[in-house]
Amino acid sequence: MSLAHNDGTFDDKFAMEGLTFDDVLIIPAASSVLPSDVSTQTRLTRTISLGIPVVSAAMDTVTEARLAIALAREGGIGIIHRNLSIEDQAREVNEVKCSESEMITAAKDEHGRLRVGAAVGVGPDTDARCAALIEAGVDVLVVDTSHAHSRMVLDTIERIKERFGRQVQLIGGNVVTAEATEALIQAGVDAVKVGIGAGCFAAGTRVLMANSTYKNIEDIQSGDRVINMNGEPVTVVKAWCTGIREVMTLRHTASYRETQVTPDHRYLVGDLTTVNASTLASRGYVRILENPTRLAVSKIRWKEISESERDTMLLPRYIAFELPQGFEIDLREFAIRQDKQLARYKTTITDSYELGYVFGTFLGDGHAFIAPSRNSEIGRASWYFAIHEQAITEKLVHCLKEVTGIDAALTHDKSIIAINLYSLQWARLFSQFGKRHEKHLPVRYLSANRRYLQGLFDGLIDSDGCLSSDGRFDFCNTSQPLVELFNVLCYLLEGSFPNSATRKASAGGLKGASDDRCHASYHSRLNVSHEQRLLSKYQVVKHLASHRLNIAVPVYDIEVDCPTHSFIADNAIVHNSICTTRIIAGVGVPQVTAIYDCARAARPYGVPIIGDGGIQYSGDIAKAIAAGADTVMLGSLLAGVDESPGDLIISHGERFKDYRGMGSVGAMKQRSYSKDRYFQGDIVDESRLIAEGIEARVPYKGMLGPLVYQLVGGLRQAMGYAGAATVRELQENARFVRISSAGLRESHPHDVMVMQEAPNYGLQR
Numbered sequence: 001m002s003l004a005h006n007d008g009t010f011d012d013k014f015a016m017e018g019l020t021f022d023d024v025l026i027i028p029a030a031s032s033v034l035p036s037d038v039s040t041q042t043r044l045t046r047t048i049s050l051g052i053p054v055v056s057a058a059m060d061t062v063t064e065a066r067l068a069i070a071l072a073r074e075g076g077i078g079i080i081h082r083n084l085s086i087e088d089q090a091r092e093v094n095e096v097k098c099s100e101s102e103m104i105t106a107a108k109d110e111h112g113r114l115r116v117g118a119a120v121g122v123g124p125d126t127d128a129r130c131a132a133l134i135e136a137g138v139d140v141l142v143v144d145t146s147h148a149h150s151r152m153v154l155d156t157i158e159r160i161k162e163r164f165g166r167q168v169q170l171i172g173g174n175v176v177t178a179e180a181t182e183a184l185i186q187a188g189v190d191a192v193k194v195g196i197g198a199g200c201f202a203a204g205t206r207v208l209m210a211n212s213t214y215k216n217i218e219d220i221q222s223g224d225r226v227i228n229m230n231g232e233p234v235t236v237v238k239a240w241c242t243g244i245r246e247v248m249t250l251r252h253t254a255s256y257r258e259t260q261v262t263p264d265h266r267y268l269v270g271d272l273t274t275v276n277a278s279t280l281a282s283r284g285y286v287r288i289l290e291n292p293t294r295l296a297v298s299k300i301r302w303k304e305i306s307e308s309e310r311d312t313m314l315l316p317r318y319i320a321f322e323l324p325q326g327f328e329i330d331l332r333e334f335a336i337r338q339d340k341q342l343a344r345y346k347t348t349i350t351d352s353y354e355l356g357y358v359f360g361t362f363l364g365d366g367h368a369f370i371a372p373s374r375n376s377e378i379g380r381a382s383w384y385f386a387i388h389e390q391a392i393t394e395k396l397v398h399c400l401k402e403v404t405g406i407d408a409a410l411t412h413d414k415s416i417i418a419i420n421l422y423s424l425q426w427a428r429l430f431s432q433f434g435k436r437h438e439k440h441l442p443v444r445y446l447s448a449n450r451r452y453l454q455g456l457f458d459g460l461i462d463s464d465g466c467l468s469s470d471g472r473f474d475f476c477n478t479s480q481p482l483v484e485l486f487n488v489l490c491y492l493l494e495g496s497f498p499n500s501a502t503r504k505a506s507a508g509g510l511k512g513a514s515d516d517r518c519h520a521s522y523h524s525r526l527n528v529s530h531e532q533r534l535l536s537k538y539q540v541v542k543h544l545a546s547h548r549l550n551i552a553v554p555v556y557d558i559e560v561d562c563p564t565h566s567f568i569a570d571n572a573i574v575h576n577s578i579c580t581t582r583i584i585a586g587v588g589v590p591q592v593t594a595i596y597d598c599a600r601a602a603r604p605y606g607v608p609i610i611g612d613g614g615i616q617y618s619g620d621i622a623k624a625i626a627a628g629a630d631t632v633m634l635g636s637l638l639a640g641v642d643e644s645p646g647d648l649i650i651s652h653g654e655r656f657k658d659y660r661g662m663g664s665v666g667a668m669k670q671r672s673y674s675k676d677r678y679f680q681g682d683i684v685d686e687s688r689l690i691a692e693g694i695e696a697r698v699p700y701k702g703m704l705g706p707l708v709y710q711l712v713g714g715l716r717q718a719m720g721y722a723g724a725a726t727v728r729e730l731q732e733n734a735r736f737v738r739i740s741s742a743g744l745r746e747s748h749p750h751d752v753m754v755m756q757e758a759p760n761y762g763l764q765r
Contacts, residue, residue, distance in 0.1 A: 019738065024738055040715060046190040053625060074709075086125060097137040134167050157184065230537075363482055384418050392463075591624070656699060
């Protein structure tokens, strides 16, 4: 039976649902085939064959020359990543082509040289990169994009094929639908790469946590607690870097930063598509969005962000933060000789209004000083106010006395009032709050006590903010955590998140200072009319602007244990992209279904399919091929082998290898190309690099050869069970059964005590 379009010829493979590898098993069939006798030979492209269906991903932590050589010797092929200069990438290709191998299984070209591929993009250097790689002897070029079903990608493929098509084979991807597959084939590709990660966010996206703080999405871990669309705390069950994808920017009023997000990510929006500006101005957001359409359909709905130019973003109106009812500070924690040092102090401090005011003013305008003195230390906390801020200084002195039990000292000059609390213990306490643009309120000092929160709010306003004449609360600071604290306090005390924005760095005409030596500042403002944007369940967040960037960066996603599959990213409600099920290019088509659909479209043209993504175990390779793939591309499975880039590290008796995104500070320090990729090429001071990727470790897996042997061995076993002597027979004859969650658990070892584990290749379940 073939994979062709003939009606009914493939419908019994499995029902047309969105299925991934954990959803299905291959049904055993009558077999006279031994695993040792099967042939794993397959096609990579129209004209290139491989001994095994394994292709390494074009990632800088996976494929450079050393791994490409090792994999080609095993019969597969490596794709050299493109996070290199043109010269360096061509040099890596040339190194593979100049290597020798006597192994019978090795993948070789017509001249007896090892096979190698290389990734290219769609940027302005594409033609020059292709020419250099072809000159170096590359066998196949991979147009490496996250969403190939776009005009820009298709035009690039047509241009490469027209100019270089006779010299090299061309792979296009990634796509997940039959329509996109046919578009790539019409553009001229010789193989199609299937598998697009779900919509995701670039590093730096701030996720609202259940404790009322924010975390960068790349720093979130399983077990963390975040807020969902209903304002409820939910648990993160998975957090990961999904790969490198093209992103767009989104700007709205509730976030001080632009969000970089894939165009297919879904936001919860108030749909204003059919509402004109005059109607919105006369009726307002609440009346329009609370009333359903004429067909009784709610205007609150999920939409891809690329389709939401006229819509509003949304935030939960009510949020149940997980905050303690109160806290106590034991000042003895910050003293060494407690009897002598604390005789004058209050040693037990509770979360009162006065403490909140002291903390708030310190965060906005305070400084902690600690200096050595003989065999000990001296310290003080200081605040500075303008001479006309007499009322604020008097209030702060009073609050300090109430909180600490000691008197603060005041000094005056013509323009400044200085308040000094000469206390080493309080200086040590305040040293936890950071300095300058890193000022923050430690999590241990968060509380649900409304009086304490009001003190924090008032302290921030009196130090680095103001209450304007028209009744608006304004706050401005160079610290990102502080503006986020102010925003949350606005919500907790006033019921709405304020409008936020970033102001460019400016020296303000200060002598001896320049703009490039200053930090950007963050400005938040709570308008008097903020309640006019409160729906019954949501707060309206006005959409300001969005546009495509035509760049690709590492992107991240989290999955939450929640039926709504939602969380808050940069102060807007977003969907767990992993749960999106609409079948459109780049969004949520589970990998087995995506491979099947694309294989049906490609088979009549004789174009092979590469399954890229979702493979965690050797059995997944068999499932991908049974669904229609000719080869599979592996990334994380190959990271951590001896031949992959990265240093070997021993920690607590375990071995690891470095694993990092190209946007990490480490990658940008090592390669100037990485800085250029993230628009930081002009930064000389490495301490000022802004991280847009993670640096991590993966378990060390040993040599590539044994790992590939295990992977291909699992495929051979599956072919034996399915009665398939060749890859083509597995594609045509294998049948799937869909399994339940109970069936998945049954597939694992159970009701036994494991006495000896299989080799730790990360392949067995």
